Amino acid sequence: MTTTMQPTPLPGGSDGWRGEFAATLRLSWPLAAANLLQMLTYAIDVIFIARLGEQQLAASALAIALFGLVMWALSGLTGAVAPVVAAELGERAPALRAVRRSVRMAIWLAVFSGIAGMGICLLLGPLMRVTGQEAAIIGMAIEYNTILVFSMVPFLINNVLRSFVSTLDRPIFATAITAGGIFVNALANYAFIFGNFGAPELGLRGAAVATIITTLVTMAAYVVAIRLDPRLHRYRIFGRWWSPDWQRFWHITRIGTPIALTITAEAGIFGAAAFLMGKIGASQLAAHTVALQIAALAFQVPFGVGQAATIRVGYFYGARDVEGMKRAGWTGIAIGTGFMVMTALAMILIPKPLLAIYIDPWDPKNAVLVGFALKYIVIAAAFQLFDGMQAVAAGALRGLQDTRVPMWIAAFSYWVPGIGIAVYLGFYTGLEGVGIWIGLATGLIVAAILLTWRWAKRENLGLTHRPARVD
Numbered sequence: 001m002t003t004t005m006q007p008t009p010l011p012g013g014s015d016g017w018r019g020e021f022a023a024t025l026r027l028s029w030p031l032a033a034a035n036l037l038q039m040l041t042y043a044i045d046v047i048f049i050a051r052l053g054e055q056q057l058a059a060s061a062l063a064i065a066l067f068g069l070v071m072w073a074l075s076g077l078t079g080a081v082a083p084v085v086a087a088e089l090g091e092r093a094p095a096l097r098a099v100r101r102s103v104r105m106a107i108w109l110a111v112f113s114g115i116a117g118m119g120i121c122l123l124l125g126p127l128m129r130v131t132g133q134e135a136a137i138i139g140m141a142i143e144y145n146t147i148l149v150f151s152m153v154p155f156l157i158n159n160v161l162r163s164f165v166s167t168l169d170r171p172i173f174a175t176a177i178t179a180g181g182i183f184v185n186a187l188a189n190y191a192f193i194f195g196n197f198g199a200p201e202l203g204l205r206g207a208a209v210a211t212i213i214t215t216l217v218t219m220a221a222y223v224v225a226i227r228l229d230p231r232l233h234r235y236r237i238f239g240r241w242w243s244p245d246w247q248r249f250w251h252i253t254r255i256g257t258p259i260a261l262t263i264t265a266e267a268g269i270f271g272a273a274a275f276l277m278g279k280i281g282a283s284q285l286a287a288h289t290v291a292l293q294i295a296a297l298a299f300q301v302p303f304g305v306g307q308a309a310t311i312r313v314g315y316f317y318g319a320r321d322v323e324g325m326k327r328a329g330w331t332g333i334a335i336g337t338g339f340m341v342m343t344a345l346a347m348i349l350i351p352k353p354l355l356a357i358y359i360d361p362w363d364p365k366n367a368v369l370v371g372f373a374l375k376y377i378v379i380a381a382a383f384q385l386f387d388g389m390q391a392v393a394a395g396a397l398r399g400l401q402d403t404r405v406p407m408w409i410a411a412f413s414y415w416v417p418g419i420g421i422a423v424y425l426g427f428y429t430g431l432e433g434v435g436i437w438i439g440l441a442t443g444l445i446v447a448a449i450l451l452t453w454r455w456a457k458r459e460n461l462g463l464t465h466r467p468a469r470v471d
Helices: 016-050 054-077 081-092 095-123 124-130 137-165 171-194 204-228 246-280 280-317 322-349 351-354 364-401 402-427 435-455
Strands: none
Touching: 016 137, 016 204, 016 246, 016 280, 016 322, 054 095, 054 137, 054 204, 054 246, 081 095, 081 246, 081 280, 081 364, 095 137, 095 246, 095 280, 137 171, 137 204, 137 280, 137 364, 171 204, 204 280, 204 364, 246 364, 246 402, 246 435, 280 322, 280 351, 280 364, 280 435, 322 351, 322 364, 322 402, 322 435, 351 364, 364 402, 364 435, 402 435
């Protein structure tokens, strides 16, 4: 295949396995770092809100439970622009017109889906009443949520812009902008929650205002970065923003909708596990929450590798380079799984220092919680490899724009063997919380096996065949 037929925006993609490893690693680490920094942003919110009191913290947690689920699902929907743009670049780089139109339609999708997401989040009040929450907490949560929802649309636009800069080989922009957002968020929380720097003292509402300010500043930072970088600015993605391209709009929507549903299925099983733990006991639920946070922290790295795999595979998919797709996918899976080997060993060898990120494991008053958490974290270590594998395999398949069947694989894996075994072992044996964690591990293992099998059989299944381009 000639070089004119196989343009590769990222260096190293045509240099064999070693070059692919370097290219994937170079793209992965800024994305993984941005994911970890995003978690820190939410931790900042919790730190400030916790100073208001337990009721305010509980109210914000209830609002974030719904808002976060909707937001991450829609991030999957709008993030489908990444494999689309990657394929366009791989097919005919620089593909100025095609990329510009795809990003424009992804921004449209962010606005439309964000408005719909706001409507869903405004159902928080009825949802809390149905689940029997305290009246005082319901009132505070509704007040907080009514402001918070206005951050939905700018957050999703930021997700599109992050996908754009990352696919155009500028993932470090996402890392730097997310890091800057942490400081903006902390200052805004300090100002509007407690009335500092001349700002009004808004209490819990101030935390929601801080979130809106952070998303708007982040969006402005992306716009400035895109404007100042010559490679990004040449695409002029904000030009003629009012001009529709419905074919591209529905193409991105068709790819992204199964991703959104996959995220919902995965988030749903962990939410269900929390409710199951709550029925067993408060100590088990607290231990489950801490252990799950540690697992979630480790997961951000293979999640970033999976995002990189989507882009790398997408380039070669657009170029119709079957060998390149193979290298990009398997390299990503190897990197993601390899990292999780290290985190699994850390969970087995030094579990208490890891727990110390969130609690004091040596404080006698935490002894019961720590005892349960140590059991759960050992199981988390066991499924770390499979969690990393399924995340990157799903990302590689997204690079082939294969999202519908992986959605059904995820839904089946998490909700049939996963939640089924969790309920049986948790409530019909003496394993209790350990049984629920075994169920979670089973769901991840089944998903990893099926998704990796589908990736391995991609050519036999016709997944590597790219149809006529969208114009």
